[in-house]
Amino acid sequence: MNNDTPAAILKRNLWTDNPIFVQILGICSTLAVTNNLTNTLIMTLAVTIVTGLSSTTVSLIKGLIPRKVRMIVQTLIIAFYVILVDIVLRAYIPEISKALGPYVGLIITNCIIMGRAEAFAQSNPPVMALWDGLTSGVGYMAVLVIIATIRELLGAGTLMGYQVLGDGFTTWTIMVMPPSAFFLLGSFIWAAKSIMIKKEAS
């Protein structure tokens, strides 16, 4: 994959090979945090930063990592950055840290990060790996933010905590609960795939 230009990587991670609706990775967090837009933004930002940095680090020391312990080292690097993010959140933005609770720790298990480290960073130079990690994170962020916007708007009538829909609006409790993320994500994948197929056909 030596013909990877930054633009091609961007397009791939945002659209043609999007981690959420094409690779179907990182679904657990999609279901969990998307009932609130603020939490979603912070969480996806954290994932983006962690993916970028861990991919860069893996790429930097890829020549030194023995194949046998490759995955262990990758996990170690990812865990390292996630713990750093957790500490920084706790020290400097305690409200968000409180709201996200256990989900920050769970970023470690987000398959997107490991996936990028294994599929891209292992065989590409650091700057490209950073770009690939960041754009993958943004691809993840874009989908989650769309789902979170719909869920918070219909589920609570608010956006980022501000009342948007009037008092007369009956909130959809289902939108706050995990199943709605399944429905929305399913619809999203359906829509995105239909557009892709149409494009290919024409």
Place this chain on the structure above:
Amino acid sequence: MKKESFFYVVIFTFIVAFIFVFIISLVNNATSERVARNRELVSAQAFLNAVGKNENDGTKALSEFSNLFGPVEGESIVKADINGNILLVKQFSGQGLWGTVTGVIAVNRDVSRIIGLDIISHEETPGLGGRIEEDWFKDQFRGEAIPDSGIKVKKGEGGSDNNPDNGIVDGVTGASLTSAAMEVIVNNQIAELRKEAAE
């Protein structure tokens, strides 16, 4: 040394783990004071909130907290003089649906009304049970009369229960178990506060 040899693998893994863990402990050390202060601040603000005082400035909140409540040991009941009224204030912890809910409850001297309630931490589902920390839920406890049978957290008609005399609080929609757990937690605290008030 060959890259796939046993010694290289062991030494490499050891060094990598050592470096990363070392950095983490450095950062942890550097921020631990701040984190501890944040934690103190959260509980100080919960105490102030429970007695109806709001203080957003961190330093002021901490000093006002020690003025009003003095050193608070664990979950002991504190008698605080707020604007000439003696209130009983107590930090509490109890079993929520998923984990421990901790918070602060303040009642008047004869435990006939709740003055206020605030949540310090919980592990309930964000967006569902987690909404117990939202103002609309906590504000229902403000000035609520305590019937002999205790507070009831009920399924209401939507919105919150604004009648402070019926001893009824509207639960969180979609989180009946957390709501039920809150009812138990609050009533346990009321029982303890009553015991203290009777002495």
